[in-house]
Amino acid sequence: MDSSTHSATGREAACENRSRCLEAAAEYFDDGGFLRDLNRRVGFPTESDRNPDLAVLASYLRDEMAPGLRALGFSARLLPNPVDGAGPLLVASRVESPELPTVLLYGHGDVVSGNSPAWRAGLDPWQVVIEDDRWYGRGTADNKGQHTICLGGLAAALEARRGALGYNVKVLLESGEEAGSPGLEAFCAEQAGLLEADLFIGCDGPRIRADRPTLFLGSRGMVNFTLSLRCRERAFHSGNWGGVIRNPATVIASAVACLVDGRGVMQVAGLRAPAISDAVRAAVATLPIGGGEGDPVLAEGWGEPGLTPAERLMAWNTMEVLALGAGDADRPVNAIPARAVAHCQLRFVPGTPWQALPALVAAHLRAHGYGDVDVELGMHSAATRLDPADPWVHWCAESLACTTQRVTSIMPNLAGSIPNAAFSDVLGLPTLWIPHSYPACGQHGPNEHLLGSLAREGLQMMAGVFWDLGQNDAPWFIGHRRLSVHTA
DSSP, X not given: OOHHHHHHHHHHHHHHHHHHHHHHHHHHHHTTHHHHHHHHHHTSOOBOSSSOOHHHHHHIIIIIIHHHHHHTTOEEEEEOOSSTTXXXXXXXXXXXXXXXXXXXXXXXXXXXXXXXXXXXXXXXTTSOEEETTEEESTTTTTTHHHHHHHHHHHHHHHHHTTTOOSSEEEEEEEXXXXXXXXXXXXXXXXXXXXXXXXXEEEOOSBOSBTTBOEEEOEEOEEEEEEEEEEOSSSOXXXXXXXXXXXXXXXXXXXXXXXXXXXXXXBOOGGGSOOOOOHHHHHHHTTOOOSOSTTOOOOOTTOSSTTOOHHHHHHSSOEEEEEEXXXXXXXXXXXXXXXXXXXXXXXXXXXXXXXXXXXXXXXXXXXXTTOTTSEEEEEEEEOOEEOOTTSHHHHHHHHHHHHHHSSOOEEESSBSSOOSTHIIIIISOOOEEEOOOBOTTSOTTSTTOEEEHHHHHHHHHHHHHHHHHTTSTTSGGGTTSOOSSOOOO
């Protein structure tokens, strides 16, 4: 047999074995194993956004996730959060050899408030209910369903590789992502040796559209801030005093209008986005925005002029008003309110001086005559983005395309926010995010759901990724000696 015949035979065997790996992932879904695991996990009321129950959060990690990881050959440790009152973290490690490269996987076991009364009749946030392709339950999309998909794909690859992946795996599960991931960056800094790796893979967030396998490389950052003004201690009759005393609601409304105009264009020069690079512009050029089931209709002429919807959403900064308050909107009275407030948010891309937001906003307000409006900083997270030209990006996109037989949509960064800075900036890792939800999943609201079809495909996608990480052409093996070679 000549060398070309031998190489062809090896490629055929590798493809056949990869196919068996994907079949094993699909069987986990088809035989009900995925549903059993997900339903059990959804049953933990791991709310973290309001008065978190630390015992429940710890139980989910210790009693539910750790045993499953140990069954896959991991050692697992529950570790305290460096922030008092914040939920613990689980770190699991599966080391085949210290000389092999390591991938770090991430997920979060916490969810937002269940809010049972707001769910449709017949649905329960703490139980998976299946209606056609929709699997309802709190955490099905964010994030219990997604980390169950990730680990299910890993289990299929381990089975197909007969327990020898050819690389090491670490898993970090936190329990406070929905509360802003308190302590996560400090934990990663303190435990950098424990979390040392060569690559990061996370499963969170939505695909750009349900029918488009998606890879994103980071996220826009987020800063919540509040504008407030108290003019006096109580309200006064508008007939007796209107026109001679200041109305804080009018002032706050005008202050907001000087920050972002009636077309949604931000007016604070220091917080506008840097120029969009050619690489980012090219990456978003073909990405569809909206058009899926349940998506809102895009507003013509809204937002920064001269940009496409994809550029506005993923490559630009936006300032949004989340809530306005003055008086009682449900039962107004004929009185000038004593106080008014506006809760606002900046979503921003890398290169924005977001840490200076309070000073920049206050200076802008002073320049427009609103110097007595208070600016208070709220929850915030940094913007991150892996270079779209990084070798891991092409590799991962090709792996997903090989599994799905569809082109992978590559987003330079998610339009929303995730705690990617802990991994990209603190741990210094290339970061790949492979989402298995879709934009209309209802995450954070009532009737949250996962699409069963996306879960099954996601299991196969992750199994393919974990299979391909063990192949000789994975970027971490190029130019490096391996202890063992798995090509089939």
